[in-house]
Amino acid sequence: MRKALRGVLSLAVLIGTVSATGASAGAATAAEPAAKQSSGHTSSSESSSEDIKDRILAIPGMSLIEEKPYPGYRFFVLNYTQPVDHKHPSKGTFQQRITLLHKDTTRPTVFFTSGYNVSTNPSRSEPTQIIDGNQVSLEYRFFTPSRPAPADWSKLDIWQAASDQHRVFKALKKIYSKNWLTTGGSKGGMTATYFERFYPKDMDGVVAYVAPNDVNNKEDSAYDRFFAKVGTKECRDRLNGVQREALVRREPLEKKYKEYAAANGLTFNTVGTLDKAYEATVMDYVWAYWQYSLLADCDTIPADAPNATDQEIWDSIDGISGFSAYADQGLETYTPYYYQAGTQLGSPDIKQPWLGKLSRYGYQPPRTFVPRSIPMKFQPSAMRDVDSWVRNNARNMLYVYGENDPWGAEPFHLGRGARDSYVYTVPGGNHGSKVAGLVADEKAKATAAILRWAGVAPAAVEADPAKAKPLATFDKRLDVRDDELERDRGTLRP
Template sequence: MRKLAKACSISLLSLATIAGLAPAAQAAEPGGGDIKVALQQIPGLTIVKEDPAPAGFRFFELTFTQPADHRRPDAGTFQQRFTLLHRDFAAPTVAFTSGYNVSTTPNRSEPTQIVNGNQLSMEYRYFLPSRPEPANWSQQLTIWQAAADEHRAVQAFKAIYPGKWLATGGSKGGMTATYFRRFFPDDVDGTIPYVAPNEVVRNGSYNRFLARVGNDPACRDNLKALQRDALKRRDELGAVAAKDAAKKGYTFSIVGSADESLEIAVIDSYFAFWQYQTQAQCAAVPKPGAPADQVYAWFEQVESLNTYADQELSPYVPYYYQAAVQLNAPEAYDSYLRDLLRYPGADAPRTFIPKDVKVPPFQPFAMADIDLWVKAHGSQFLFIYGANDPWGAEPFELGYGSRDSYRYFVAGGNHGSRISQLPADQAATATAAVRRWAGLPPTPTGPRFQSNTAGFPLFDADLTLTDHPRL
């Protein structure tokens, strides 16, 4: 199955100062200019620890007290994990989420690099340890509740970061950034979702996309031939997978068996190849009949045959729950495998949810509401997609009500597509828009507002997509 922030008083700096356009006298900074002191003044915020950071930055692991249910303040609270990469109180701030867990490495999203800003990163509710106890999945794990988490966080941190704010994320994080903007449209000045699927309704769009993805029919045929070969040799490959599973202590109680895990992984491998590989890697696809160890090693790179072991699957149960209840999910692309399947129809979100978690009926209007709002009111949006990424089969569309918004596709791009991969003219337009929304000139002026990359890894999918191999 495909997977997819206080109460200290400060004086606002002038917009010109924040944008680096005028050398205005600076008002007193929060905490006397010490970010740690400023953070300690935010109610409900706990500094867990400060970690090393590149020169010119400070990096903190934090927890923030959130209501378990924003509609019922008496329903208890939980501690939500955050990290903060601080550069300058006057700089723009980027609210980032992967839609899953929060990374505790001081990396920067691409928008944070573009504006050379601060970055507040947050863990999505119900991804451990950011889960209320006792859990009430149906009331607490909704797209609105998660948006309200982000709203409280951003409003709290605006007390120390009064400048412009942006929201971003990739994949499920891009979806999260979009939903946040829908429910709280005035919290940020621009939203940059990367590779964010817009799964309004199951209409065959994913399967139509997968049937013609790329420009090499032979590559598609070779992938399908390998899948069929793997299912015909499931006992042979299953023995290799079982040996690996035993070494790692894997069990398969959620999906039901190692054999079912293997079958679903084989189905998903075609989708996963296009999600994270490039067409150039078609040459490495094993031929039918290749040695089992070679075939198994290929699947390990693309979609492990043990992907759905309990130990691999459990951290992502909140995603599957949301996919089953609100987010929707692509249909399985498996018509050419049907004669070899032992568990037809199993490649669906409910298969990956433990039986002790009650799953309510699907809510078809949740995504329809988001889709219509983006078309009617989605201003200051920048959507980035990869042309070969299956998750872009149903992209968000800008409509009659969209203003100052853009959507770009990276030619041949996969699920790690980003602004820097666009043609020069598109990348320049997109970068200028992000900087304008952040209150900055199109190009950096002065060392205080120029991007500093020293000590940081280059932007890559690991920051945006810290999730299961499928979303």
């Protein structure tokens, strides 16, 4: 199931991106000056100067982990020394991983973060392809190996993380002096927003994809309304039926789960019991389907759940939610996320009335998924502050959501104080929604805005945004972005 869905999603992203880059002859001519100076070779001004690696490593606190070859680029995996506490920089440091996809110092730069670990393989976010620029990618603090030792978890908050980005930007801006954009998807889109909120003078634009905005953590009825109408009734009934049946058959399926856990060395110390882990996985099923799948995938869901075999129910839940997700081994990597969800970001709590009284624990809170040795206290003002700031102060900010993505049920909104900022929705889109999937008019407007903010909009696009196209052609290795979507498959995480 998982493999099949990945194939569908890969095709959807590929088709959308190719259509976004397929410029007409006239548009290609208009973009030619910008495209020429970013052909993948260093410019004459850059080639006569000091090697880019030497310039980067001359930055205090920057060290090289490795360099990997990629045609037309230099790709570096780096460590950067950061203060554990930006308010008290003398009280300890840690090494934070960074990657740099270097195109040319004469090109603009995109600052990417997923909000999680950083990939150490060359890749290019959608804005980087659109502007044909450099890309700096940052691993979020406390995701290993970018974790202070010993770990003071009170120093994991959105301001400290934004300050990490600010220091990296200041260090690299001296080399990459052209315009900068920040981007990310899901928690990365949230991270880009928080960076802009705390350091609004750093970036020239923000492109935030599928970024949740849980302003009031105690009020989640928007999610219930979403699940009552998403997709079609037939698809909802199939999903609800399988989820319900998994709880009806708790005893035989938990026996299978126990065998599965023993065979794979899974333990459940953090959540407490196998029963809690089993139910958490089942409770995520409907959400995870809409987060990762498309309406067209619904024919892979058992149509008559009460008459399906135990194996069919197991396979469907495992293929979409993943039974390893809430074992200690599945949770360990994501402890920083659950900590933040339980201290600042907030987390969904949905009713799922079709389950009746079959649930023993309901939607379990983030505290359940964080070791008890780590103290947590929720700060309700954190998201209210960011939401208010975006509504009243957004400048050059673009939000892209997916129509069928549950996380978009609580999106960011723009108020009267916003300027040159936009919120667009991909029809039928899931948590992998991108600019390439927008309807033609909105796709052109979004692309034109990104080019404009980066300072590389061709004259033809300045005159007519409908002519906006990505400046770089699609690269099947750099630009296949399903890794962002696949990373979180199996658990309720943005």
